[in-house]
Amino acid sequence: MGTMLDCKKVQPQLSEYVDGALDGDAAWSIKLHLATCAVCSRVESDIRGTAELLGRLPEMTPSSSFEAKLAARLADQVLQPRRPGLWSRLRDWWYDAPYARPMVGSAAALAALAPLLFLLPRTTVDQSNSKEIKVAAATNGSTLEQVWAEHASSDPFGDDSSLLLSATAQSGEGFGASDEPAHD
Numbered sequence: 513m514g515t516m517l518d519c520k521k522v523q524p525q526l527s528e529y530v531d532g533a534l535d536g537d538a539a540w541s542i543k544l545h546l547a548t549c550a551v552c553s554r555v556e557s558d559i560r561g562t563a564e565l566l567g568r569l570p571e572m573t574p575s576s577s578f579e580a581k582l583a584a585r586l587a588d589q590v591l592q593p594r595r596p597g598l599w600s601r602l603r604d605w606w607y608d609a610p611y612a613r614p615m616v617g618s619a620a621a622l623a624a625l626a627p628l629l630f631l632l633p634r635t636t637v638d639q640s641n642s643k644e645i646k647v648a649a650a651t652n653g654s655t656l657e658q659v660w661a662e663h664a665s666s667d668p669f670g671d672d673s674s675l676l677l678s679a680t681a682q683s684g685e686g687f688g689a690s691d692e693p694a695h696d
Contacts, residue, residue, distance in 0.1 A: 518545055522552050530559050 522545045528534050529542045546553045596604075605612070 517551055519549060522546075522549075523555055526552070526556050526559050532554065532562055 522542055525534065525538065525542060529539060531541075553618070574650055
């Protein structure tokens with residue numbers, strides 16, 4: 513059995529060997545390799561069988577006008593104008609139609625904003641509930657200062673900052689009285 517390196521040199525030449533196109537020394541070295549290598553011998557056998565099958569086929573002769581028809585057909589396909597690709601057509605349209613640029617920009621902006629309409633939370637106001645709140649606020653007589661005082665007296669932050677809030681509420685510096693904090 514020959515080495516793999518010998519097989520790589522021999523197999524590309526097997527078709528020429530079967531056809532008898534190699535000179536004496538090259539043909540002799542291939543014949544020696546085939547005697548010792550079963551793989552290359554099998555490949556040579558397959559090539560020889562294919563050559564024999566092709567040799568049995570009847571010989572076809574083209575008609576006298578075949579070459580002229582083939583040349584005309586190839587010329588029609590080669591010389592026929594081709595439709596430009598999509599990218600080329602879009603580029604040409606973009607440069608030939610400057611009036612369309614603002615429309616495309618607006619459409620692109622709207623398309624970019626469209627998903628936001630579906631992602632934003634949707635809130636609805638229950639009209640019956642809002643009327644009850646308004647009626648309760650009117651009957652209670654509570655004002656903004658009363659609500660502020662109630663919340664300032666509690667401990668919303670869990671530390672001494674609520675004392676500061678209650679001190680500002682009691683001193684009259686609540687809503688809108690002054691933007692500056694009280695200094696003692």
